[in-house]
Amino acid sequence: MKRILLLSDDIILNRVFISAAKSFEFQVQAGTDFNESLEYIKKDFFDCIIVSIPLITEKCPKKIITDILNTSPYIRVYFLTDQMDYSQVITLTKAGAEYCYTKPFSFEEILEHIQNATKNISVLQLPIQGNKTDDYPKYLNATSRHAKELYKQIDTVADTNFKVIIHGETGTGKESVARRLCSGIYKNKPFISVDCGCLNKELAASELFGHVKGSFSGAYADKKGAFEEANGGTIFLDEIANLDYPVQILLLRAIEEKKIKKVGSVQEIDIDVRIIVASNEKLSDAVAEGRFREDLYYRLNEFEITTPPLRERMDDLQDFIDFFIGEANIDLNKSINGVDKDLLELFYNYDWPGNIRELKNIIRRGCLMATKMIDLSCMADDFSKKLSEVKICHPVMEKNVEIERVHLDWKHKSMLSEYHEILNVLKSVRYNKTKAAEVLNINRKTLYNKLKMFSIFDHLTIA
């Protein structure tokens, strides 16, 4: 059950909120004193904190966020307020607030919104110093537009026996996608992963289809191949373009006839295996260059999924960082809090050619070297050198925000959502306005009008 800390001195509001939260399966603790609430979040896990602004009039909301995040770096901070102008919203969002709800509130809508935002891995659940090892999820459910599109495709085909080609750069999570495809009817069935890039040319057929004793020198006993091992479940053929032509023919036959023969045997074995393949390069290119059989390609291509490179889904960067820190904290029995702002800025501007794998390795090493926060000194020399060449075009924090005050009430909440959406898309495309307009499916002029209306670029030094 997710946990919310509600910080408000309005007892009626607290009561109504707590009662509304029950039907959303949230556990709510209410606090009326700011300092006391900091103690709560220091000692206990909360998924998010909701701060009612009138409560703490003497404190500036930005300072509230800083105090909260310094105490519990991964908590999600929400605000309830009578009214707020865009400059405040921008300042608070940039300072780390998830969202600002303005009066009049609908608690149901707020709770639904928070439920959606926290249904994926909550950073607050990231274990520190080795607790909850078994509960820690294997994969992050990311939330960017690209990630959602990816999960939609996975869901479409997961519960079918369609053959799937997964295409994407190295380290973008192709194997993770293949494993996710094995939910539904394939859950609890065998999942056999074969890296065709590492298959010894001579032994590839034996690895895939097995062999009988004496079929070649070194075949001292009968051996089951990957297809037989995977029978009833899924075989995942990674880097399939590396398979030799003769083995491609055997694979084609296995797919067409649903039968295999072990090397050195004439006996046919029935197989019922769902096939998922992955490739760093477009298989159609390998076909065009004559390295991959066209007939095999068409047999395999019942559904195609592309895993996006990390640089195109920078919205997910922070969540991946938190996720990998949580993972490393368990493995290394440490309590690393996060990545410091200067390094984070470099991370946001780096291209990540090795994608999620590269990030994971960098964070893991960072956690090993760091005492509290990961900073530049925790990076290996070769990676620091790469970072030194990074051109900063995406500042992580804004400077001073001076924007015309606009009164916001509840009917403006859709504008707030729009503001957040535009900002997220801009981040994911590294502030390239042409790309942002494409992703948002609006023309450049409309985007410019919206940027102007929300004063988005006034506080960012973007080329």
Ligand SMILES: Nc1ncnc2c1ncn2[C@@H]1O[C@H](COP(=O)(O)OP(=O)(O)OP(=O)(O)O)[C@@H](O)[C@H]1O
């Ligand atoms: N959603 C995710 N959550 C957590 N870790 C992930 C996620 N996606 C990928 N990873 C991690 O990133 C690393 C690379 O993922 P994976 O091996 O699936 O990529 P790949 O595209 O198959 O790589 P390659 O092309 O080199 O075979 C793995 O350590 C994996 O655990």
